[in-house]
Amino acid sequence: MADAGMLRFHVPEPEVRPGGTPDFSNVTIAAAGSVPRPDIDVDPRTIRDMAFSIIRVLNRDGKAVGPWAGLLSNEELLEGLRHMMTLRTFDARMQMAQRQGKTSFYMQHLGEEAVSCAFRKALAPGDMNFPTYRQAGLLIADGYPMVTMMNQIYSNEADPLKGRQLPIMYSSKEHGFFSISGNLATQYIQAVGWAMASAISNDSKIAAAWIGDGSTAESDFHSALVFASTYKAPVVLNVVNNQWAISTFQGIARGGSGTFAARGLGFGIPSLRVDGNDYLAVHAVAKWAAERARKNLGPTLVEYVTYRAGAHSSSDDPSAYRPKTESDAWPLGDPIVRLKNHLIGLGVWSDERHAQAEAEILDTVIAAQKEAESHGTLHAGGKPSTRDMFEGLYAEMPPHLRRQRQQAGV
Amino acid sequence: MPRRTMIEAIRDAMDVSMERDERVVVFGEDVGFFGGVFRCTQGLQAKYGKSRCFDAPINESGIVGSAIGMAAYGLKPCVEIQFADYMYPAYDQLTQEAARLRYRSNGDFTCPIVVRMPTGGGIFGGQTHSQSPEALFTHVSGLKTVVPSNPHDAKGLLIAAIEDPDPVIFLEPKRLYNGPFDGHHDRPVTPWSKHELGEVADGHYTVPLGKAVIRRAGSALTVLAYGTMVYVAQAAAEETGIDAEIIDLRTLLPLDLDAIVASVKKTGRCVIVHEATLTSGFGAELSALVQETCFYHLEAPVARVAGWDTPYPHAQEWDYFPGPARVGRALIETMEA
Numbered sequence: 231m232a233d234a235g236m237l238r239f240h241v242p243e244p245e246v247r248p249g250g251t252p253d254f255s256n257v258t259i260a261a262a263g264s265v266p267r268p269d270i271d272v273d274p275r276t277i278r279d280m281a282f283s284i285i286r287v288l289n290r291d292g293k294a295v296g297p298w299a300g301l302l303s304n305e306e307l308l309e310g311l312r313h314m315m316t317l318r319t320f321d322a323r324m325q326m327a328q329r330q331g332k333t334s335f336y337m338q339h340l341g342e343e344a345v346s347c348a349f350r351k352a353l354a355p356g357d358m359n360f361p362t363y364r365q366a367g368l369l370i371a372d373g374y375p376m377v378t379m380m381n382q383i384y385s386n387e388a389d390p391l392k393g394r395q396l397p398i399m400y401s402s403k404e405h406g407f408f409s410i411s412g413n414l415a416t417q418y419i420q421a422v423g424w425a426m427a428s429a430i431s432n433d434s435k436i437a438a439a440w441i442g443d444g445s446t447a448e449s450d451f452h453s454a455l456v457f458a459s460t461y462k463a464p465v466v467l468n469v470v471n472n473q474w475a476i477s478t479f480q481g482i483a484r485g486g487s488g489t490f491a492a493r494g495l496g497f498g499i500p501s502l503r504v505d506g507n508d509y510l511a512v513h514a515v516a517k518w519a520a521e522r523a524r525k526n527l528g529p530t531l532v533e534y535v536t537y538r539a540g541a542h543s544s545s546d547d548p549s550a551y552r553p554k555t556e557s558d559a560w561p562l563g564d565p566i567v568r569l570k571n572h573l574i575g576l577g578v579w580s581d582e583r584h585a586q587a588e589a590e591i592l593d594t595v596i597a598a599q600k601e602a603e604s605h606g607t608l609h610a611g612g613k614p615s616t617r618d619m620f621e622g623l624y625a626e627m628p629p630h631l632r633r634q635r636q637q638a639g640v
Numbered sequence: 641m642p643r644r645t646m647i648e649a650i651r652d653a654m655d656v657s658m659e660r661d662e663r664v665v666v667f668g669e670d671v672g673f674f675g676g677v678f679r680c681t682q683g684l685q686a687k688y689g690k691s692r693c694f695d696a697p698i699n700e701s702g703i704v705g706s707a708i709g710m711a712a713y714g715l716k717p718c719v720e721i722q723f724a725d726y727m728y729p730a731y732d733q734l735t736q737e738a739a740r741l742r743y744r745s746n747g748d749f750t751c752p753i754v755v756r757m758p759t760g761g762g763i764f765g766g767q768t769h770s771q772s773p774e775a776l777f778t779h780v781s782g783l784k785t786v787v788p789s790n791p792h793d794a795k796g797l798l799i800a801a802i803e804d805p806d807p808v809i810f811l812e813p814k815r816l817y818n819g820p821f822d823g824h825h826d827r828p829v830t831p832w833s834k835h836e837l838g839e840v841a842d843g844h845y846t847v848p849l850g851k852a853v854i855r856r857a858g859s860a861l862t863v864l865a866y867g868t869m870v871y872v873a874q875a876a877a878e879e880t881g882i883d884a885e886i887i888d889l890r891t892l893l894p895l896d897l898d899a900i901v902a903s904v905k906k907t908g909r910c911v912i913v914h915e916a917t918l919t920s921g922f923g924a925e926l927s928a929l930v931q932e933t934c935f936y937h938l939e940a941p942v943a944r945v946a947g948w949d950t951p952y953p954h955a956q957e958w959d960y961f962p963g964p965a966r967v968g969r970a971l972i973e974t975m976e977a
Contacts (some may be wrong), residue, residue: 233757262747303751358712360709389744390747390748391744391745392746392803394743394746395745395746399744401746401748401749402743402748403748403749408712408749409741409745409748409749411736411737411740411744413732413736413737416705416732416733416736416737417737418705418711419701419702419705419733420706420708420709420712420737420876421706421708421709423705423707423708423709423710423712423713424708424709424710424712424713425709425712426706426710427709427714427715428664430665430692430710430714430715431713431714431715433803438711448766449701449729450702450705450732450733452700453699453702453705454702454705456697457696457697457702457704457706457833458695458698477734546738563767579864622742622743622746622747623742623743623781624742624782624784624803624805624806625742625750625784625804625806628850628893628894628958629850629894629897629898630894630895630897632895635865
């Protein structure tokens with residue numbers, strides 16, 4: 231007890247700040263194929279080490295290896311690549327539209343496309359996601375019209391949400407995409423409640439909860455794990471660890487815990503970590519967790535280890551808090567490049583076809599954008615009416631709101 | 641007609657609703673096997689099974705948050721917060737999630753939940769078992785807030801709340817659970833079995849949300865009250881001999897403004913009574929509305945009698961509680977103004 235007597239306050243710091251050399255040497259990456267694939271009814275106590283490893287399928291040579299490989303056909307992989315490319319192109323165009331003043335705000339997925347695109351393909355029709363603001367791949371991969379997404383982003387006259395909600399806070403029950411709140415973590419416990427309801431109703435549908443690394447610090451995360459664990463809710467508890475919560479590095483939320491996945495261990499919830507930039511690994515783990523949920527085996531916690539290559543949002547400038555080249559140093563690479571190389575290795579894809587696909591996707595996105603802009607953008611053209619502002623709060627408008635609407639002259 | 645306590649009436653409302661609609665589920669702390677600390681859910685688990693009435697962890701944000709998810713799925717959860725004082729961890733879920741889900745998703749998802757919570761003091765519950773947080777709910781766009789004052793209304797309003805397509809906060813004045821307490825804490829309380837509003841019909845009926853009722857017709861002044869204060873106001877009127885018209889608001893939002901305006905225009909005087917703290921309490925809203933709608937009919941300033949702006953104290957409970965003496969003084973002053 232050498233320095234007993236004076237307490238010292240501890241504030242974690244990231245390894246590197248702007249001006250420094252990016253260093254991820256502390257990120258231990260298991261070799262692709264090295265983590266076993268247990269049966270879904272495995273005793274959670276016997277797989278606790280999975281919360282500290284990383285399940286990976288694609289190796290450095292772009293080959294799919296190990297027990298988590300082999301679930302997807304070449305056609306499905308090609309489709310997955312197209313979804314990720316579409317999401318990236320969509321993001322780039324919408325980010326630009328925000329810079330052009332066509333909307334107030336945007337949030338892109340750069341580097342994280344595999345997580346939501348691959349996860350969607352592990353679900354069945356009727357399952358429900360409770361997404362955060364960085365899972366639009368769930369919609370893209372489910373065939374939700376890009377024009378409708380853009381109408382929402384522009385808050386224009388065709389916005390299905392009537393201009394009431396911030397850009398990208400989509401809602402589509404039909405596509406298993408719960409209305410995004412915009413508050414953090416609140417929907418994690420709601421997903422558990424939805425899953426409990428499905429079990430109460432003896433249904434076969436499952437829920438998927440989504441949260442970021444930073445928001446796991448919220449008490450709602452704890453609430454969700456308690457309820458999911460207690461009632462063995464049919465839910466997949468997803469944690470997207472993209473290393474950064476706006477400017478705050480993940481260590482501020484993680485504290486002394488080894489990993490975010492390890493948070494599930496105290497609840498007896500099987501907790502896995504997966505390479506979030508590996509489309510095949512994300513899909514395989516999601517499928518495993520979804521199957522557990524559907525077979526009454528209860529919740530699974532999945533931490534997707536990825537990296538937010540872009541800014542947090544259109545209002546953020548990451549160069550103020552992390553080295554500009556940090557994303558290049560990220561050891562898990564880029565999800566699109568990795569799946570592309572894998573498909574080329576399989577002999578079903580090529581650089582030429584990739585470039586051609588990029589051009590086609592860009593054309594499609596631009597066409598959708600033109601159509602959306604024909605319905606208006608935030609500050610120009612058609613927009614939701616002032617009357618829309620007063621409607622839809624209650625099933626039936628109460629008298630006080632009717633009076634206020636009259637006062638507003640609508 | 642059978643007579644029931646307010647507890648029995650509330651239990652009957654849930655029983656009737658669960659019987660009629662299998663989407664109705666009931667849960668909360670100690671709610672399942674035991675039947676709740678106030679016994680409002682007694683017997684429901686035995687009758688409907690553990691899937692429809694069950695114990696929840698001590699986690700109010702989890703109770704309300706999971707209820708929101710269940711409602712989005714298509715169930716109709718009626719959950720209990722053990723004391724209104726415990727609702728604060730759930731406030732985020734109530735105000736930013738439940739209240740706005742229909743609006744922000746343009747009806748793609750809705751949130752038909754009922755959140756029951758015992759409210760008010762008078763049981764020596766101190767700071768953490770006595771609060772009346774209704775104004776924290778009426779201030780939130782998207783919620784409905786109900787405060788019954790008797791077994792008949794409690795059953796009909798609760799069934800209406802459960803059947804309502806939007807989130808409803810259902811505040812149960814716990815001092816009224818067993819009888820119409822009028823603030824005379826040193827006297828025995830008449831049990832509901834001896835009170836006409838303890839008559840609770842069997843089976844299904846509703847009392848519509850958003851409709852006030854006149855508890856005592858009068859011509860001298862109007863008293864706006866809800867919950868326990870209805871009986872305190874009645875006692876004050878009897879004891880002062882002032883011919884007060886006492887309106888039991890029953891639902892604070894949506895508010896029955898028409899009933900208020902009709903009465904105040906008739907009497908020209910208005911006293912507002914609530915147990916919650918004064919500043920920014922629901923009485924402030926009522927006072928403003930009366931001023932806006934009845935100004936040229938008013939003979940006297942609108943008066944408010946409320947809890948003092950302190951935390952609810954333990955030993956000084958009856959100094960804090962706006963009892964019949966304080967309300968009576970306000971009635972006299974308003975008549976003399």
